[in-house]
Every structure is written in structure tokens, then in C-alpha cells.
Amino acid sequence: MIRARRWPDESGPADSRVLGKDRSHLPRKRFGQHFLADPHYVGRIVAAIDPQPGDNLVEIGPGLGALTRPLLERVGRLTVIEIDRDLAAKLQAEFTPDRLSVRIADALVFDFASLGADLRVIGNLPYYISTPLLFHLAQCETAIRDITVMLQKEVVDRMTAAPATRAYGRLSVTLQVRFRIEPLFAVPPRAFRPAPKVESAVARLTPLREARPRLADEAVFARLVAAAFGQRRKTLRNAVRALASDAELERAGIDPGARGETLSVADFVRLANALSASESSSSTRTARARRSRSS
Numbered sequence: 069m070i071r072a073r074r075w076p077d078e079s080g081p082a083d084s085r086v087l088g089k090d091r092s093h094l095p096r097k098r099f100g101q102h103f104l105a106d107p108h109y110v111g112r113i114v115a116a117i118d119p120q121p122g123d124n125l126v127e128i129g130p131g132l133g134a135l136t137r138p139l140l141e142r143v144g145r146l147t148v149i150e151i152d153r154d155l156a157a158k159l160q161a162e163f164t165p166d167r168l169s170v171r172i173a174d175a176l177v178f179d180f181a182s183l184g185a186d187l188r189v190i191g192n193l194p195y196y197i198s199t200p201l202l203f204h205l206a207q208c209e210t211a212i213r214d215i216t217v218m219l220q221k222e223v224v225d226r227m228t229a230a231p232a233t234r235a236y237g238r239l240s241v242t243l244q245v246r247f248r249i250e251p252l253f254a255v256p257p258r259a260f261r262p263a264p265k266v267e268s269a270v271a272r273l274t275p276l277r278e279a280r281p282r283l284a285d286e287a288v289f290a291r292l293v294a295a296a297f298g299q300r301r302k303t304l305r306n307a308v309r310a311l312a313s314d315a316e317l318e319r320a321g322i323d324p325g326a327r328g329e330t331l332s333v334a335d336f337v338r339l340a341n342a343l344s345a346s347e348s349s350s351s352t353r354t355a356r357a358r359r360s361r362s363s
């Protein structure tokens with residue numbers, strides 16, 4: 069949970085060029101509004117994105133436009149998704165629709181695939197929804213060329229975590245099976261107005277494409293990963309009881325007495341594919357899963 073040091077921010081932006089001299093908007097805590105106010109970090113993020121004319125760019129949460137303006141200068145045309153109607157109206161007043169397509173929407177349920185192929189997703193993400201938003205973007209992976217986002221540093225640590233570490237979990241496995249993830253650089257709280265209480269970091273996610281492990285059934289994989297990390301202290305035998313028997317775990321080379329957090333992404337893929345392939349046990353598993361969901 070992120071708490072601003074001061075709401076509303078009375079100090080104004082560090083650099084009025086970045087916030088367009090607009091002091092009329094009071095940051096809304098419920099929308100996770102921490103506006104980027106340091107031109108140094110704006111420049112570094114734009115350089116990391118390296119936008120080119122013709123790129124199919126979409127920015128999540130443009131806010132007061134700190135990233136939007138320099139991006140537009142480079143690409144000429146941009147789509148933004150903003151939940152705050154007041155901020156969306158400011159952007160609509162500043163830019164014509166042929167340059168800036170403003171979608172007033174909740175990014176958590178927005179259909180990113182509707183924006184076309186080869187999508188480049190960027191944003192200083194609202195931290196209160198960054199994890200569910202990453203799960204949502206993972207579902208649209210085939211439409212995406214890359215994702216460059218600012219998040220809490222702690223979330224970037226979870227995205228890139230290795231097995232048997234505290235940070236390793238459902239987010240790590242769900243993203244690592246689909247994306248190459250590069251932590252790029254950290255951003256201190258003083259770069260924002262109002263300042264968040266936590267460190268931030270910028271990361272890039274690139275779909276693995278042909279290097280992506282083949283999943284026979286995405287839904288089985290998702291259920292398995294969710295169950296394995298649902299109760300971290302439990303052994304796999306107990307945590308995934310509704311999905312796999314001891315024998316099925318052992319046949320996939322997995323110790324039923326191990327904890328889910330010790331399994332690599334490759335282990336999860338192998339086990340999920342073994343479960344999917346096991347035609348005869350599939351109806352049993354479904355019945356077990358139904359029983360476990362209804363209990």
C-alpha cells in the first residue's frame with residue numbers, strides 16, 4: 069500500500085516544463101497519482117523506449133502528460149488510456165484526436181488487442197493496480213512487441229525473482245514463461261509529485277515468441293501456478309492436491325514433499341503439460357478441481 073507524504077501536493081512540480089505549468093489538478097490518491105516531475109528521469113524513460121515514427125504506442129495512465137509530450141514529439145501519434153476524466157479532458161483539450169487518441173477507460177479491463185498488432189505498451193503505472201495489470205497484459209502477449217513500465221521496485225524484484233527466493237511467486241512464473249524481463253534502472257521517490265513512500269524502477273518485458281515454452285493448455289498451467297503459490301507454506305502434495313496426485317507429480321520428476329516456490333518455470337511447464345496430456349486423468353482432475361472450488 070503506497071501512501072503519499074502529502075495530499076494534495078502543494079509544492080508544485082519540480083520542473084514546470086514537465087507538468088505543463090498546470091497546478092490546477094489535485095493528485096487523486098484513489099487513482100494512484102504520483103506524477104513524474106523530474107526531466108532527467110522522463111528523458112531516461114523515453115530513451116529506454118526509443119520510440120520511432122510509426123510505432124504503435126499505447127500509454128497507460130498519461131496523467132498530466134509528462135511522458136506523453138516527449139513521446140508524441142518522437143512518434144507523431146499515440147493512444148493513451150486514462151481512468152480520470154478530468155485528466156483525460158485536459159489532454160483532449162491540448163491535442164487533436166488525430167495525434168492523441170484518448171481512451172477514458174480502466175486499463176485493467178481494456179482490450180489491448182483491439183489496438184492492433186505489434187503494440188508497444190508504456191507507462192508510469194498506477195502502483196495500486198500494477199500486479200493485476202501485468203497479469204492482464206500477459207493475456208494479450210501475442211499483440212505486444214514490448215512493454216516498458218515504471219513500477220514499485222519491489223514488484224520488479226518479484227517479476228525477475230529466481231526459484232527458492234522470497235520474491236519468487238505467481239507473478240514471476242506467469243511473466244517469465246512469456247517474457248524476457250530486463251530491470252533497467254531505479255527511480256527515487258523525489259522524482260515524483262507527490263512523492264511515493266517506496267522506490268520505483270523501470271523494467272522492459274519482451275515476449276519470448278518462438279523461445280516461449282510450449283504450453284499444452286494455458287488454463288491448466290495458470291491453475292497449477294495459482295495453486296502452488298496459493299499457500300506457500302504447504303508442500304506441493306497438499307497445495308496442488310486438487311490438480312495432481314503424488315504419482316502424477318513423481319512421474320513429472322517433481323518431489324511431492326517439495327514446496328511450490330522451489331520449482332523452476334521449466335518444472336511448472338513440464339508438470340502442467342504432463343497433466344494436460346494425461347487424458348485419462350483429466351476428467352478426474354476437473355471433478356477434483358470443481359470439488360475443491362465449491363468446498
Ligand code: SAM
Pocket residue numbers: 099100101102103104105128129130131132133134135149150151152155173174175176191192193194195197
Ligand atoms: N504518466 C503520468 C506521469 O508519469 O506523471 C502519471 C502517472 S500516475 C502514477 C498513474 C496514472 O494512471 C494517473 O494518471 C491515473 O489517473 C491513471 N490511472 C489510475 N488507475 C488507472 C486505471 N485503472 N486505468 C487507467 N489509468 C489509470
